[in-house]
Amino acid sequence: MKRAENIVVGISIGDLNGIGAEIILKTFEDARILEFCTPVIFASVKTMGFFKKHFESQINFNGINDLNQLVHGKVNVLNCWNDVVNISFGKNDIKIGAFAVKSLERATKALKNEQIDVLVTAPINKHNIQSEAFNFPGHTDYLAEQLDGESLMFMVTDSLRVGLLTDHVPVKDVVEHISSDLIEKKIDIVYKSLQKDFNIRKPKIAVLGINPHTGDNGVIGNEDDVVMRPTLKKIKESGKLIFGPYAADSFFGSNNYKNFDAIIASYHDQGLIPFKTLSFGQGVNFTAGLNRVRTSPDHGTAYEIAGKGVADESSFKEAVFTAIQIFKNRADNENLMANPLKKTHRKI
CATH class of the missing domain: 3.40.718.10 (Isopropylmalate Dehydrogenase)
Structure with a gap:
């Protein structure tokens, strides 16, 4: 290394x-x-x-x-x-x-x-x-x-990781973008990233529903019952620790997010509003699923304060350190895969 x-x-x-x-x-x-x-x-x-x-x-x-x-x-x-x-x-x-x-x-x-x-x-x-x-x-x-590779917007801090099924998609088009294949693909990206990039061997992932109250048994849309639940059931039967769909409105406020290694939101604001509320200034945007490491701060150009010398560099600094750590984690993971019988010697 x-x-x-x-x-x-x-x-x-x-x-x-x-x-x-x-x-x-x-x-x-x-x-x-x-x-x-x-x-x-x-x-x-x-x-x-x-x-x-x-x-x-x-x-x-x-x-x-x-x-x-x-x-x-x-x-x-x-x-x-x-x-x-x-x-x-x-x-x-x-x-x-x-x-x-x-x-x-x-x-x-x-x-x-x-x-x-x-x-x-x-x-x-x-x-x-x-x-x-x-x-x-x-x-x-x-x-x-x-x-x-297949990319996924993965917003991360030390204690919170939020991935997205759909990212920069107009709200009116979200439902037509979400399919069983997309759900499986995005969950697989998050799962492998947690293992390879964050050294979590058996990740535990929560998925947020598409509709308010995950559809209330079809009263507020049937996408959660027709698409989301069957797909999550199939993935869980493969042995992965996948849970949901959870109603998004209470998931973060109840602190349920603390029970999982990552949360996958159905659309941009469903995931990023709570993420930025809980971690703004410390969060990092990591592009998971690629063969190279890319990160960025969790904010935009901030034209309203540009040039005034008052911008907070915390998120950018975190992006630098996160990129370095993920690069190291990937190297460690590659070494482990190349030497699967290698054991760590510990003092007892």
């Missing part, structure tokens, strides 16, 4: 008019984090120099034009463009979106080629990144196309 300080963390810069650069600077101003990884920001030294001056950061960047020039113990910046970028904090700008895409594409290519070990993405604006060449709702969908 790599030494901790040699784990290379690639960072896509996100929307330059948002809070991304600020939370990146604040995260790495604490030099102790360089004991855990070697960061490389995909942007340009000129652009990061603007942010350094604006936020009065003390970081001395190591500018590079090739990833072979990485220096451990430094905050590296890979020059992805030579343009002078006009920053207008808080403004939705399609030109700025193009730089966010350029950073993401370069970072993803490096991740695919194993030039970086993990990817942490700063927040983007889903509107201004759209173009004929880049037509994805967000990071997750783009990475799912670029990297092998």
